[in-house]
Amino acid sequence: MSVPHNLLRKAGALALVGALAAALAACSSDASSTSADSADSADYGDITVQLDWLKNHEFAGVFDADDAGYFSDEGFGTVTLTAGGSGGVSAATALTSGQAWIAFGGVADVAAANEEGADLRIVATTYQKNPYTLVSATSDPIDSPQDLIGKTIAIADASKTSWEAFLAANDIDEDQIDVVPYGDAESDLKLGTIDGFMGYGDGGAQLRADGFGAQEFLLADYGLTYGAEAVIVTADTLKNEPEKIEAFLTAYAHGWYDAFQDSDYALDLVVNDYGKDQNWDKTQLELSWTQQSKLILTDESKANGIGTVSDQALANNISALALVGYDTTAEDTFDTSLIADVYATHPEWILGADFSE
Helix, strand or coil: CCCCHHHHHHHHHHHHHHHHHHHHHCCCHHHHHHCCCHHHHCCCEEEEEECCCCCCHHHHHHHHHHHHCHHHHCCEEEEEEECCCCCCCCHHHHHHCCCCCEEEECHHHHHHHHHCCCCEEEEEEEECCCCEEEEEECCCCCCCHHHHCCCEEEECHHHHHHHHHHHHHCCCCHHHCEEEECCCHHHHHHHCCCCEEEEECCCCHHHHHCCCCEEEEEHHHHCCCCCEEEEEEEHHHHHHCHHHHHHHHHHHHHHHHHHHHCHHHHHHHHHHHHCHHHCCCHHHHHHHHHHHHHHHCCHHHHHHCCECCCHHHHHHHHHHHHHCCCCCCHHHHECCHHHHHHHHHCHHHCCCCCCCC
């Protein structure tokens, strides 16, 4: 009889606890009294986490952490994961209104909110590369930014800021392209009523799965260098509750490590549990996971840990934000010290340069 993955993991954790208890019993009582882990005594209570999209593969590491009990291990009570998407609440609104304690959102969205008076900080970025793609048909390919001139491209309203940054990075005037509403962009591309569309994450994977010749390039490879799926808190929370944030990031990092060790189980959690009401097709999510992995697993994140942001990446983020007029600094937008501390404490969760799924 096979044993469910989560039970195996929890059984392993119990075995580890037993081994640690035996080792501690062999030590002096004085040593035992001073070696308790701080998480054992932490009581951070219940929290609400605002997601920036529907409950899908983009948050698989968070679902894995919740399922495995990692948030509980770090001192949290109930962790409520609130879906975003159409009609959902943005990270900035959720945080500034007190609807959520921590949130996921876009880097540009944080810069925009701060410019309007919010005081938010990014403490980690799951997507090291920007997920936006430019999808076109292989029969009439758009291979580079300059190929866009004179084309009809579908853009969603939510993507407008990133689209403008991309055009600015490539010295293309908006008037040189016929931009139309996103609508049902995949169908429109098949019908030939548009030449391409700005996609998110999985690009043309589903079109190819349906037998249509589609290709894409990442806008990140052409100047759109800010990350995505950022973990966001208010500056006040960062100032007053750094230990609590680090506890959250510890569970987050552990969950993402597990998700990449067993992506099949992580996607099962999305389909059968956390995103069950969305009726996801696992085969389609597997296509999205393959594309997403390229965004999360870069040379830097493999070397430093998922969610970390290198000095060069910080500079790239700020440069890209400047393209659309956000005059900010790394210090006013990011604080990556806590996620770095997590991996300094838990280097075993760093996947390493040789990791491949």
